[in-house]
Amino acid sequence: MNFSACWIAAARWSSRLDFRPLVSALDQGPAALIRAGAPASFIRDVGKTASVQGPAALRIDQPGYPQRLLALRRPPPLLWWRGDRDVLQRPALAIVGSRACTPYGRSTSAALAREVHARDATIVSGGARGIDSAAHQGCPRGVLVLGGGLDSGFTPSQHRLHQEVLDAGGVLLSELPPRDPSRRWTFPRRNRLIAALARATVVVEAAEKSGALYTADAARELGLEVLAVPGRLGEKASAGCLGLLRGGATCVTSIADVADRVGQPLSAEIVATLPATPLVLAAQLGQTPRAVLAMLALLELRGIVERMSDGRYGLR
Numbered sequence: 021m022n023f024s025a026c027w028i029a030a031a032r033w034s035s036r037l038d039f040r041p042l043v044s045a046l047d048q049g050p051a052a053l054i055r056a057g058a059p060a061s062f063i064r065d066v067g068k069t070a071s072v073q074g075p076a077a078l079r080i081d082q083p084g085y086p087q088r089l090l091a092l093r094r095p096p097p098l099l100w101w102r103g104d105r106d107v108l109q110r111p112a113l114a115i116v117g118s119r120a121c122t123p124y125g126r127s128t129s130a131a132l133a134r135e136v137h138a139r140d141a142t143i144v145s146g147g148a149r150g151i152d153s154a155a156h157q158g159c160p161r162g163v164l165v166l167g168g169g170l171d172s173g174f175t176p177s178q179h180r181l182h183q184e185v186l187d188a189g190g191v192l193l194s195e196l197p198p199r200d201p202s203r204r205w206t207f208p209r210r211n212r213l214i215a216a217l218a219r220a221t222v223v224v225e226a227a228e229k230s231g232a233l234y235t236a237d238a239a240r241e242l243g244l245e246v247l248a249v250p251g252r253l254g255e256k257a258s259a260g261c262l263g264l265l266r267g268g269a270t271c272v273t274s275i276a277d278v279a280d281r282v283g284q285p286l287s288a289e290i291v292a293t294l295p296a297t298p299l300v301l302a303a304q305l306g307q308t309p310r311a312v313l314a315m316l317a318l319l320e321l322r323g324i325v326e327r328m329s330d331g332r333y334g335l336r
Contacts, residue, residue, distance in 0.1 A: 074198030117151025133158030168202030226260030
């Protein structure tokens with residue numbers, strides 16, 4: 021797809037300006053942008069920018085753009101993607117943490133992701149080594165939000181992870197033009213997208229100054245829940261999580277603590293739609309029958325619903 025210099029410059033400015041009021045002007049060029057009130061420094065950048073052709077991208081004003089990103093103060097005007105975009109419609113949790121993780125952190129991350137996957141949900145991460153990559157071992161059909169463009173340079177291990185996610189039906193996303201490399205400052209802005217695409221953010225392991233804490237901060241700014249896995253006292257990889265817990269994050273005491281987060285919104289929707297059969301519920305809610313059956317089983321165990329003789333479920 022080909023995008024004009026105005027749109028490419030806007031993509032690079034996405035963390036500095038809300039482009040929603042300027043969308044129509046971006047199609048008309050610099051003169052229209054000046055009339056619409058765009059900053060002079062942005063207009064100068066447009067003059068230095070070339071149009072770009074690359075992978076498929078979604079504009080902020082197009083159908084299919086992830087609605088959760090609109091909760092951000094400055095949502096990306098363009099979102100490049102590769103893979104199956106349908107996975108963005110699934111309930112999701114962000115699982116993030118340290119690159120230099122412990123074996124305990126790695127196994128915990130994978131176990132949490134497996135349970136999320138079993139609920140017919142998905143995970144969002146930045147695809148870094150350590151906690152992020154371990155999470156995708158447990159839930160390969162996930163969402164990777166990259167710190168650079170989709171066609172920028174990646175290590176062999178990153179390429180392998182990207183391909184595993186794509187082969188499993190997942191999706192790669194970036195707000196940066198395809199060949200723009202990742203930089204130190206692109207990761208904090210990337211982290212706000214990870215938080216916005218998920219129902220909650222889980223920090224498995226994080227050092228005191230870990231980048232995962234930026235994702236937790238972004239989730240809190242959006243009013244979303246932050247959970248942290250407690251670690252051993254004195255362990256460097258646990259310092260960030262212990263700080264989050266001290267600051268009011270939800271303590272993860274079991275795998276179910278995390279997995280229930282992807283089920284709670286669907287649970288409320290199911291209860292509001294009863295009585296009905298699982299297939300009817302799935303059609304009404306836009307969910308897979310598997311996801312609805314899993315939530316009905318959980319609600320039945322909790323004594324909230326019951327299965328009637330005709331196959332429908334109703335409130336107990």
